[in-house]
Amino acid sequence: MKPDQSSSDNPIVLVGAGNMGGAMLSGWLKSGVFGSSVVVVDPGPSEAMLSLIADAGARHVQAVPDTLKAGVLFLAVKPQVMEAVLPSVRTCVSKETVVVSVAAGKTLASLEKHLGEAAMVRAMPNTPAMIGRGITGAYANERVTAAQRDRVFNLLKVSGPLEWVATEADIDAVTAVSGSGPAYVFYLVECMAEAGRKLGLPADLAMRLARETVSGAGELLHQSPDDASRLRQNVTSPGGTTAAALAILMAENGMQPLFDAAIAAARKRAEELAG
DSSP: OOOOOOBBBOHHHHHHHHHHHHHHHHHHHHOOGGOOOOEEOOOOOOOOHHHHHHTTTTTTEEOOOOOOOEEEEEOSSOOHHHHHHOOOOOOOOOOTTTEOOTTTTHHHHHHHHOOOOOOOEEEHHHHHHHGGOEEEEEETTTOOOHHHHHHHHHHHHSSSOOOOSSSHHHHHHIIIIISSHHHHHHHHHHHHHHHHHHHHHHHHHHHHHHHHHHHHHHHHHHHSSSOOOHHHHHHOOSSHHHHHHHHHSTTTTTTHHHHHHHHHHHHHHHHHHHO
């Protein structure tokens, strides 16, 4: 990974130090970004976040100083408060600034209403970014230079792989598949555990079995060169127990149509949030 060009004169300004903002900050520091080149804007960060900021030598402010200009302005606040936050960070944006939003459903056009025409990236990470195992989809507008794109790539890559998409509309599909995706996996664990309980296993044992099975399978998928289909086939003996279960899950009314409908609903909601 290339070293970031951040400095006190070309700072990363992080607006919002919650779970996602905090995960990004922690990743930047671990990757070698100097804390002195980061300004964190948050009116009420947690004690743990304040400690991280102080230990790193980063600067914390409750509101943006009028004289502060960002090299990269990261918007990591919840979509519901974005409209209220944007006017207060307008002074951060100069012609050299690239703005990066990780808020679901907030289009670049909605950001431009408050920040003006600027180099902007709309990104959608997911919660495994908190442990460096997330994946991010991102779209850059035409004002983003090659150097800015490279810089944003390196800053987002600390949380896991990054995939650029061709159109901004694709971000809504990314949100539906990977942005919301961890919740689908967690619910799968719940469903497996509940099915085990109904077969007579103690609830806590059924949950441990389901949790470790899904996390272990995920790690195998992460490390294996084989695709998901091949790994599934490797587990499935003809006429065996796995094949009996997959006959239900892969039936015409099984998991695929459910996921089709669920992910389509998530994308539709992302489009609605964009207004």
